[in-house]
Amino acid sequence: VFVILVYKFNSHPLNKFPGPALARFTDGYAGFHAAQRRLHLVTYRDHQIYGPVVRQGPNRLVFNTVTALRDIYLSQRVTKSKVYLKSLLSTNRPSMFNALDREEHSHKRRVVGQLITERSMRLFEP
Known part of the structure; x- marks a missing residue:
C-alpha cells in the first residue's frame, strides 16, 4: 500500500495537473460529492480554484474549455x-x-x- 501511495504522489503521469490532494489517491473524492448530489457544484468550485483542467481522481481529469469539449465529445476518432x-x-x-x-x-x-x-x-x- 505504501509503495502505491508513493507512486501516486510522486511518479503518476497526472501529477502535473492541479486538484484537491485527496483526489490524487482515491475516486472517493468525486464519489463522496456525487453521493451527496453536489459534484457539479464542487466541480465548478474546483475549476474556480485550480483552473480549466482539474484532477478529480487518480486517473480522472475534468476539463471546462470549449476546445476540450470539441476534442473529447465531437471527435470522429472516439467511439x-x-x-x-x-x-x-x-x-x-x-x-x-x-x-x-x-x-x-x-x-x-x-x-x-x-x-x-x-x-x-x-x-x-x-
Missing part, C-alpha cells in the same frame, strides 16, 4: 463505450443518445435536428 447501452435513456432499440454505430447516430440526429430547428420551435410559440 462510444458500451456503457451507453445501459444508460437511463436506453431501451431495447438504440436512440440518438446511445447508438454506438456512427451512421445510425448521424441518421437519428438528422431526423431529430429537423424537429428542433429555430424555425420549428417558433411554430410552437403562442
